[in-house]
Amino acid sequence: MEQYRIPDAPVSMFYIHDFITEEEEQAILQSIPAKRWVSLSHRRLQAVPTRLTATNTLLASPLPTWLTVPIVSRFNELGIFEGAPHGVNHCLINEYLPGQGIMPHEDGGAYHPVVATVSFSGSLVLDVTEKGASIPRDGGADANQDGPKSWRILQEPRSLLVTVGAAYDDTLHGIADVTEDVDLNKHTVANWNLLGDTQSIEASQGRNERTTRISLTYRDVKKVSTIGSKLFGKAKG
Numbered sequence: 001m002e003q004y005r006i007p008d009a010p011v012s013m014f015y016i017h018d019f020i021t022e023e024e025e026q027a028i029l030q031s032i033p034a035k036r037w038v039s040l041s042h043r044r045l046q047a048v049p050t051r052l053t054a055t056n057t058l059l060a061s062p063l064p065t066w067l068t069v070p071i072v073s074r075f076n077e078l079g080i081f082e083g084a085p086h087g088v089n090h091c092l093i094n095e096y097l098p099g100q101g102i103m104p105h106e107d108g109g110a111y112h113p114v115v116a117t118v119s120f121s122g123s124l125v126l127d128v129t130e131k132g133a134s135i136p137r138d139g140g141a142d143a144n145q146d147g148p149k150s151w152r153i154l155q156e157p158r159s160l161l162v163t164v165g166a167a168y169d170d171t172l173h174g175i176a177d178v179t180e181d182v183d184l185n186k187h188t189v190a191n192w193n194l195l196g197d198t199q200s201i202e203a204s205q206g207r208n209e210r211t212t213r214i215s216l217t218y219r220d221v222k223k224v225s226t227i228g229s230k231l232f233g234k235a236k237g
């Protein structure tokens with residue numbers, strides 16, 4: 001994974017362009033159930049297998065094959081969820097139209113601190129910001145002197161972004177609700193040297209016009225209840 005580390009950014013974020021092929025992208029998009037969307041004011045989403053309970057517990061049930069092949073198999077080859085107690089057991093599907101985004105937030109304690117996000121269709125910028133509170137850091141003499149640090153990470157279609165450890169614990173992430181990302185260049189985009197296609201951004205003077213973007217966010221929910229599967233589950237495989 002070392003070759004995919006985003007330089008100069010939260011110490012523990014990795015970006016892989018073209019993690020899936022165009023054919024795989026299309027097949028997965030076509031597998032997303034059309035009738036299971038939950039609409040929020042600024043995006044719509046689906047939680048697979050289900051949303052967590054009020055106590056952040058997952059009622060265990062396997063992810064469908066279209067979410068695991070080839071994506072989770074590739075995570076395993078790269079060892080992404082190696083230290084996670086259950087491996088991957090949850091996937092959140094988010095859809096953003098142009099002008100939609102997600103407020104800066106952290107994913108919190110319900111999950112093992114590894115997040116793997118695969119992007120589909122449109123590109124957009126994920127804004128990552130150090131939490132404001134002054135957490136003392138080794139060798140971080142400049143930390144917090146100029147306010148929280150921030151990084152812009154461009155997520156291209158078919159790419160994978162992995163966030164682990166300190167980046168998971170010490171930063172917030174969000175997506176601006178704009179119709180265009182502007183001022184994108186090698187100085188402003190933290191993963192510029194890892195992008196698959198910088199030429200089209202340069203050709204459009206550093207602008208990325210938003211189109212519909214879908215993301216699959218894979219995680220390991222820490223608390224799992226097998227009651228559901230004990231009651232109902234004689235299912236094989």
Ligand SMILES: O=C(O)CCC(=O)C(=O)O
Pocket residue numbers: 092094102107117126173215217
């Ligand atoms: O769509 C994304 O890339 C981010 C989604 C996200 O942050 C979340 O669902 O917690």
Ligand SMILES: [Fe+2]
Pocket residue numbers: 105106107173
């Ligand atoms: Fe998040």
